[in-house]
Amino acid sequence: MRKLTFAMNLSLDGYIAAPGEDLGWSVPSDDMFQWWSDRVGATGLALYGRKLWETMSSDWPTADQKPGATPAEIEYARRWRDMPKVVFSSTIGTVDWNARLVTGDAVTEITRLKAEDGGPMDIGGATLAAAAARAGLIDEYVLVTAPVLLGSGTPFFTALDNWVNLTLMETRTFPGGVLLTRYETRR
Numbered sequence: 001m002r003k004l005t006f007a008m009n010l011s012l013d014g015y016i017a018a019p020g021e022d023l024g025w026s027v028p029s030d031d032m033f034q035w036w037s038d039r040v041g042a043t044g045l046a047l048y049g050r051k052l053w054e055t056m057s058s059d060w061p062t063a064d065q066k067p068g069a070t071p072a073e074i075e076y077a078r079r080w081r082d083m084p085k086v087v088f089s090s091t092i093g094t095v096d097w098n099a100r101l102v103t104g105d106a107v108t109e110i111t112r113l114k115a116e117d118g119g120p121m122d123i124g125g126a127t128l129a130a131a132a133a134r135a136g137l138i139d140e141y142v143l144v145t146a147p148v149l150l151g152s153g154t155p156f157f158t159a160l161d162n163w164v165n166l167t168l169m170e171t172r173t174f175p176g177g178v179l180l181t182r183y184e185t186r187r
Contacts, residue, residue, distance in 0.1 A: 001115060002044065002113065002114050002115075002116060002120060003120045004110070004114055004121045004137055004138050006123050006129045006132070006140070007039065007124070008129075008142075008156060009146060010143055010156040011145070011148050011153075012145055012149055013149045015150045015154055015155055016126060017153050017154040019152055021051065021055070022153075023055070026146055028174075029178065030175075032178055033076070035174070035180070037072060039122070040076065040079045042119070043083055043121070044084070044118045044119020044121060045086065045118060045119065046084070046085045046124065047085075047088065047110065047113075048087045048124055048125055048128070049127050050087070050125070051127075052125035053095070053099075057097060060077050060081070061080075064077035080097075082098060084098055084099075085100075086109070087102070088102050088106045088128050089103065107135045110132050111137065114137060123138065130157075133157075133160060134160055136185075138164075140183065141166065142180065143156065143179075143181045143182075144179075145179045146176075147176070164185060165185070166183035168181065168183055169182045169184050
C-alpha cells in the first residue's frame with residue numbers, strides 16, 4: 001500500500017495562500033527549495049487539485065528555459081516534469097506534463113491509488129487534501145511553517161468529521177525561521 005502525504009508551505013496562522021491566492025509570502029530559502037526539490041524527486045505520484053495544478057503548471061514546465069534560471073530551478077523543473085501526476089478537476093479539459101486528469105470522485109480514485117504498489121504519493125491543494133483527510137486517507141502531514149501571519153486566506157486544515165491523532169516524527173529549522181514538522185497519522 002502506498003503512503004499518502006499532505007505537505008505544503010503555510011503561514012504561522014495556518015494558511016497556504018493569502019487572499020487572492022497570493023503566495024508571495026512563501027518564497028523559500030535555497031535550503032528549503034532544495035528540500036522541496038528532493039521531495040519531488042522522491043515522490044512516486046503527485047495528486048493535485050485544480051488550483052494548485054494551475055499554479056504549478058503555469059511555471060514549472062518551462063522554468064528551466066528562462067534566462068537566469070538557477071541550477072536548483074533547472075533541477076526542480078526537470079524533476080517536476082518527470083514526476084507522474086494526477087489532477088482532480090471537473091472544470092479542466094486536459095492536462096499535460098506527465099499528468100492524467102480525473103473528473104470523477106476523488107476519494108474513490110485516491111483509495112484505489114493507495115492500494116496499488118508504487119512509491120509514495122503527495123497530495124496538494126486545500127480542497128483535495130480536505131476530502132482525503134475526511135476520508136482518513138492521509139498517512140502523513142508535513143507542515144512547512146513560515147514566520148508570517150496572514151490573517152485570512154486558504155486554510156491548510158479544514159473542518160474534519162473526527163479527530164486525527166498524530167505522532168511527531170521530525171522537526172527541522174530552515175533559514176529565515178521556517179519550521180518543518182512532520183507527523184504520522186496514528187491508526
